[in-house]
Each structure stands twice: as structure tokens, then as C-alpha cells.
Amino acid sequence: MIMSTTTRDQQIGDVLLNMQNISLSFGGVKALTDISFDVREHEVRAIIGPNGAGKSSMLNVINGVYTPQQGSITLRGERFSRMNPRRAAEMGIARTFQNLALFKGMSVLDNIMAGRNLRMKCGLLSQALRLGPAEREEIEHRKFVENIIDFLEIQAYRKVPVGRLPYGLQKPVDLGRALAMEPRLLLLDEPMAGMNIGEKQDMSRFILDVNDEFGTTIVLIEHDMGVVMDISDRVVVLDYGKKIGDGTPEQVRGNPDVIRAYLGVDHGSTDGIRHGILSRNLSGRTDERHDVFAHRPGLCAHLQSIGRLQLRPGRHGPGGCAIDGAIFRVAAALAGL
Known part of the structure; x- marks a missing residue:
């Protein structure tokens, strides 16, 4: 076991995200049917289910990639009938992807710096000309990114193009880019996919540390049931686009x-x-x-x-x-x- 979630129960707070009666269809094919669940501040919330259950579709609804035909999203007390990716990012939602969407020709540091875009106040022209305020701002952002690199223990690869890294090292870079946005809610899409046992242990530790040290609320999709049961506070289970279970790992078992x-x-x-x-x-x-x-x-x-x-x-x-x-x-x- 990686860590008992019971040690963190007292830190879990009020509802941060509430998905209410979400239904999503594609050309008559129902991907999600009347699904409701909430996510509380500072918890690790897992979404599990067999392939094709609707897990990734649900993440895409949360961060605005998909618009549901029915239902509502309440985030930080504000109710939306639809979300869009820009608004989701501005409200503190960041995401990693199962199929890594990294810039393979760019260094680890520059990939993670890309996550600071929303935090940059100076315009593109000022940044391109490296005017005083823009240069000072970039220095501050780079310090922040260097701290993330240290946190993820990838200092040795900070200047290496991501495309040269093995898959197991590209995963922390993807996580680092999401963390660079300083999210309040972090969505992780199969963070352990393609990893060996040691890499999974490291990633599990990073996820729990992000949750504990940064206070970040986490929603994750993961097929490794051992990891899910070890690090999650609550688990929602989907099957064929319907919710069939919701509760603690013990209740789901x-x-x-x-x-x-x-x-x-x-x-x-x-x-x-x-x-x-x-x-x-x-x-x-x-x-x-x-x-x-x-x-x-x-x-x-x-x-x-x-x-x-x-x-x-x-x-x-x-x-x-x-x-x-x-x-x-x-x-x-x-x-x-």
C-alpha cells in the first residue's frame, strides 16, 4: 500500500465541483446517461470502469471539451449549463492526457513553462522584445517552474528535449505542465498508463504530495485498481455510460x-x-x-x-x-x- 487515505480525511472540505444529471450523446450513441456526483475540496476522487464506460468523456465534460445535452456543472459555487476549456482553465482546472500532448522538440523546462501562459500579464510583443517588465516576469515564472522540476525530481533532464526522454519520464513532464497552471482542480487521465512498477510508485507519491502539500483537489481516471484503491478518498464507477457505484474504496469493493x-x-x-x-x-x-x-x-x-x-x-x-x-x-x- 502506498498510503492510507484515512490520514487525510479530516482535511477534506466542502463541495468544489458538482456534476448534476449529466447526459452526453454522439449521433444518437449515449456516452453518458444522467450521471451525478460531486468532488470535495482537497480529496482524491477516482473515476473507474471498464473500457468504453465513459470515463474520458466525463473528464472532457468537466473541462469543457464536450458540451452535454443535459445536466449542469457547478464549480466553486457557480453553476454552468456548459463549460469551455478557456473558462475552465481560468477557474483553476488543469488536465493531463492519456496520450501525451507535449512539445517533443522543446526542452522539459520549456514544456512546463507553457503551462504558465495564463499567468503571464505582459503581452506577446513585450515578451518577444524582452522589455524590462516582461523579462522580470519571465524570471519569476522560470523560478516557479524550476521548483516544479525539483518537486518532480527531473532536474537532470530540465534542458533535454522531451522527445528524447523515455515514456516514463515524459509523464512527470505532463504533470509538471499542469501544475504550472497552479490548478485548484487537477484532472489526470490515466497517469499510470505505460509505466513500470517503480514509475507507478513515484507517480502515486507525486499525486499524493500534490494533494497534501499544494492542497490541490484531484480527479483521476486509472485502470490500475491497486493504485486506485490505495490513493483515492472516494471512487465513482461508470459502466456503459451509467453510474453503478459511488463511495469509499471499501464501499466500492x-x-x-x-x-x-x-x-x-x-x-x-x-x-x-x-x-x-x-x-x-x-x-x-x-x-x-x-x-x-x-x-x-x-x-x-x-x-x-x-x-x-x-x-x-x-x-x-x-x-x-x-x-x-x-x-x-x-x-x-x-x-x-
């Missing part, structure tokens, strides 16, 4: 609808594995699955009761079971193993 969405055999599936998330990110060794589930007969019975999973007798005693397919890690995370 025990929600039959959530377990069924990840492990069940709904919508005509027959192999106990729904969507690419399971096969892509959640592989586990057969022996490991045998050993864990063999000693959890209650869990085996519960899994069998909520979906037609392919279970077979375990090796280590009556009532145990092994579970076929690449779903061990999801089951373990939901079961709190």
Missing part, C-alpha cells in the same frame, strides 16, 4: 454491481472477461491465483453468485478455487487482498 461489471458475464460475454482492461493490464500468474483464492472459499462463492465465472477447484483445500483468465488483480483489489 463490496458493491455487487461493480464486481459484476468487472468480473461478471453481462451483455452476452461468455468468458468472464469484459473489455480490454482486463487482458491488457491485469495479468497474473496461475500459481498466484491458486494460492490466493484457495484460502478464500467465501470469496469464491461470492464471485460465483454474481456472474458465470470460470472457476475450478483449488489445490489447497475444500471450498477453494482458482480463477481463469487475466482477472486476478481486479478480483484481488475489489476483495481488498
